Amino acid sequence: MLTIAFSPCPNDTFVFHAWAHGLVEGAVPPEVTFADIDITNGLAERGELDVLKISYAALPWVLDDYVLLPCGGALGRGCGPLVLTAADAPADPAALRGRTVAVPSERSTAYLLFRLWAAEAVPGGLGEVVVMPFHEIMPAVRDGRVDAGLVIHEARFTYQNYGLRCLADMGEAWESSTGLPIPLGAIIAKRSLGETRLRKLATAIRTSVEQAWAEPEASRDYVLAHAQEMDPAVADQHIGLYVNEFTAELGDAGYAAVHGLLGRAAEQGLVPAVSEEKLRFPA
Helix, strand or coil, X not given: CCEEEECCCHHHHHXXXXXXXXXXXXXXXXXXEECCHHHHHHHHHCCCCCEEEEEHHHHHHCCCCEEECCCCCEEECXXXXXXXXXXXXXXXXXXXXXXXXXXXXXXXXXXXXXXXXXXXXXXXXXXXXXXXXXXXXXXXXXXXXXXXXXXXXXXXXXXXHHXXXXXXXXXXXXXXXHCCCEXXXXXXXXXXXXXXXXXXXXXXXXXXXXXXXXXXXXXXXXXXXXXXCCCXXXXXXXXXXXXXXXXHCCHHHHHHHHHHHHHHHHHCCXXXXXXXXXXXXXX
């Protein structure tokens, strides 16, 4: 049996519901572990599971042992991380110079996009960067414990509830400068499984995505059970934003986005360089 780890977020539970529940014909259900992406990044670096959802930012460190699967992940448009500040804080990103910013992880794609943006938008550089669980970031900004926060996932739908303002949208900055979708979360599998099993695995995941779209109500209880008391309407928004054509197939635009992000980051010394060939799934 294959082992897999992904987050309890609605997009992941929606995508993997059919496969995890034995509803994909010819595919053995995997043994599922739920974990935040910062934890799955570490699991991948240690090579502990067969299949994982990780940050694209962590991909360069694990490609010797894992292959990027062409489906199941999170890329898209209009779905990037946000930089939030208090409503009365300066609206100029340059005001973040020397300030404290909370981020969900230093190995996250959100943080990589943020670093690329800040290199141009914050002359003189940031101050302290504090890592904290993403659900603690908005309260920390609201309470003045940090000057700004980088948020992901459903926070883009709920930050107004904390009296916060969006200073900058990392996805908007990325899309306007590249024209490419935003690479967020990757699905990887161990190269040691062999090309035949890897292809079957990709087919099972793609079928799980297609079945989720065909019967969205089938996964609803599973999604909401793991959504950490999230409002059902927010869960639906979350799925609608992060599960899209790139989830079913990366395609040329998806691969260009991943290679573009990691290439820019490598140029700035933020990640090891990765060849486009190494990113491609076996044909």
